[in-house]
Amino acid sequence: MTVNLLKKLIMTNEYELPCDEVHFLVDQYAEMKLRGDDVEGLMPMVKHHLDMCRDCLEEYEALVAALEFEENL
Numbered sequence: 001m002t003v004n005l006l007k008k009l010i011m012t013n014e015y016e017l018p019c020d021e022v023h024f025l026v027d028q029y030a031e032m033k034l035r036g037d038d039v040e041g042l043m044p045m046v047k048h049h050l051d052m053c054r055d056c057l058e059e060y061e062a063l064v065a066a067l068e069f070e071e072n073l
């Protein structure tokens with residue numbers, strides 16, 4: 001996935017991200033969130049999807065838990 005494609009996906013607000021694209025982005029989203037980046041401003045589509053999609057939200061929460069666990073090792 002190129003940065004340009006990523007930007008296009010993130011910037012196109014009318015476009016609903018499908019779950020498989022959220023799968024690509026959710027790692028990065030979780031890492032940015034843990035770094036303290038403004039993910040809701042930077043990746044509003046992912047945020048919007050996570051608010052609506054239980055499956056992706058669970059994946060995101062599992063990722064955050066895994067990343068926090070690694071940080072605490």
Ligand SMILES: [Zn+2]
Pocket residue numbers: 018019022049053054055056057
């Ligand atoms: Zn989803």
